[in-house]
Amino acid sequence: MxxxxxxxxxxxxxxxxxxxxxxxxxxxxxxxxxxxxxxxxxxxxxxxxxxxxxxxxxxxxxxxxxxxxxxxxxxxxxxxxxxxxxxxxxxxxxxxxxxxxxxxxxxxxxxxxxxxKTKTIITVKKAFAKFIISKQHAKVRPLTIEQLKQRTEHFLSNLTSRCVSQVTSADAIRFRDRLYQEGRSYKTNKDYLASCRQFFKWCKQMKYVTDNPFQDITVQEQAKKKSQDEERERWSITDLVKLYRSSAFQSKPDEFKWITTIMLYQGLRPREACQLRVADICNKEGIDCFLISEDGQDQHIKTASSLRYVPIHPILIEKGFLDYVANRKAARCIQLFNYKPDGKWQDWSKRYCQQFGRLQAAIGMPANARPTAYSFRHTFIDELKQKGIEESLVAQIVGHTHQSMTFGRYGKKYPMQKLATVIRSVTFLELESSREMI
Incomplete structure (x- = not known):
């Protein structure tokens, strides 16, 4: 810009x-x-x-x-x-x-x-079908479309109005109150209303309605028993040592261990790590980096802010990561790892996360009482937070949208050297001293 x-x-x-x-x-x-x-x-x-x-x-x-x-x-x-x-x-x-x-x-x-204020007369059912088709034409991910369908249909299924233009804000309020009674979390209720709001926003653009009945409908956030930091569980150093030094982890293929270590030291999302291509390991401003993008076949990123370069942590280089990349390149592999999009939603990380869950169970980490694969990213972010790293720097590294208008819209991207310095500050000495790390 x-x-x-x-x-x-x-x-x-x-x-x-x-x-x-x-x-x-x-x-x-x-x-x-x-x-x-x-x-x-x-x-x-x-x-x-x-x-x-x-x-x-x-x-x-x-x-x-x-x-x-x-x-x-x-x-x-x-x-x-x-x-x-x-x-x-x-x-x-x-x-x-x-x-x-x-x-x-x-x-x-x-x-x-x-x-x-002219509007086209159309039934709710027909308008919603057209809305979904529009999303499919726009190449919206199947998982996102399925979530839109499930959440919006929860509202539409109880409507008495046959014509979409007859839906009112009173209907939206009654739906919001029903969500309260059904006992979902604040975030889930917020997502349900957001899906309905998006549908009626599209209807307004199509001139099916003159006003969006969900425009000003919000949910009240309840007092939380846990803080946001507590909800986002991170890995303790004790659990990290237990994981890395376990025979179950050490017997895993190199690609499994590299993905785990990349998430821990780089803050990548599981899907971002699993979908990496050999070509995504590149040099930017004289520094070896990961390129997080959706340029490759079937690659996806979460938001526009997810598109980024992330300097490679020195510990990965020290443990031989660039040699691993060179071997994949010599073998003419396109993907850096052998994982493929899997399941109904074509999720790159599905198989890895399943394998990781079984590994945790094998080393005595019971389900619902343990950090997850995604928690490596939380751990990385928390390490930077505890070191007092500026939020705008962290946001650029992990692919978050920075909340500040000044930084988010008008500030230039930080140079790779500055990002590399921040990433180097993340250390786990108990792991790095271990020969069994990779």
């Missing part, structure tokens, strides 16, 4: 879209005129426009198809432009391929449409 000045001296904002979106028919980038030839004014308008565009791009991974995305961008840009005080410019096109006159015509239409 950057600010640039066109040959006619007008300033533009340009944002490149992630490759995963471009591969699914989304535009390569967004070039948007800021309607000014003054740099100070352009910078101010850029600060207003970019956060809202970024939110659209983040939502595009699950909520939009390319056509809807372009329409939403146009609507957003025109709304933001209405707040601009025009001085020495006239309205310019949202995209360079459009003319000013066509944009003005579209703007007039969009301004007039809220007054008429």
């Amino acid at each position: 950057y600010l640039f000045r066109a040959p006619n001296s007008t300033y533009y904002t340009r944002i490149c879209l992630p490759k995963s979106l471009r591969d699914n028919g989304f535009p390569f980038d967004l070039k948007i005129s800021l309607l000014t030839k003054r740099r100070d004014e352009a910078v101010e308008r850029n600060f207003i426009l970019v956060p809202q565009l970024r939110k659209l791009i983040d939502n595009a991974f699950q909520e939009y198809n390319p056509s809807t995305f372009r329409d939403n961008v146009d609507v957003l840009v025109n709304q933001v432009r209405d707040s601009f005080t025009l001085r020495d410019t006239v309205r310019l096109p949202v995209r360079q391929v459009r003319t000013a006159s066509s944009l003005q015509s579209q703007t007039v239409t969009m301004i007039a449409s809220p007054a008429t």
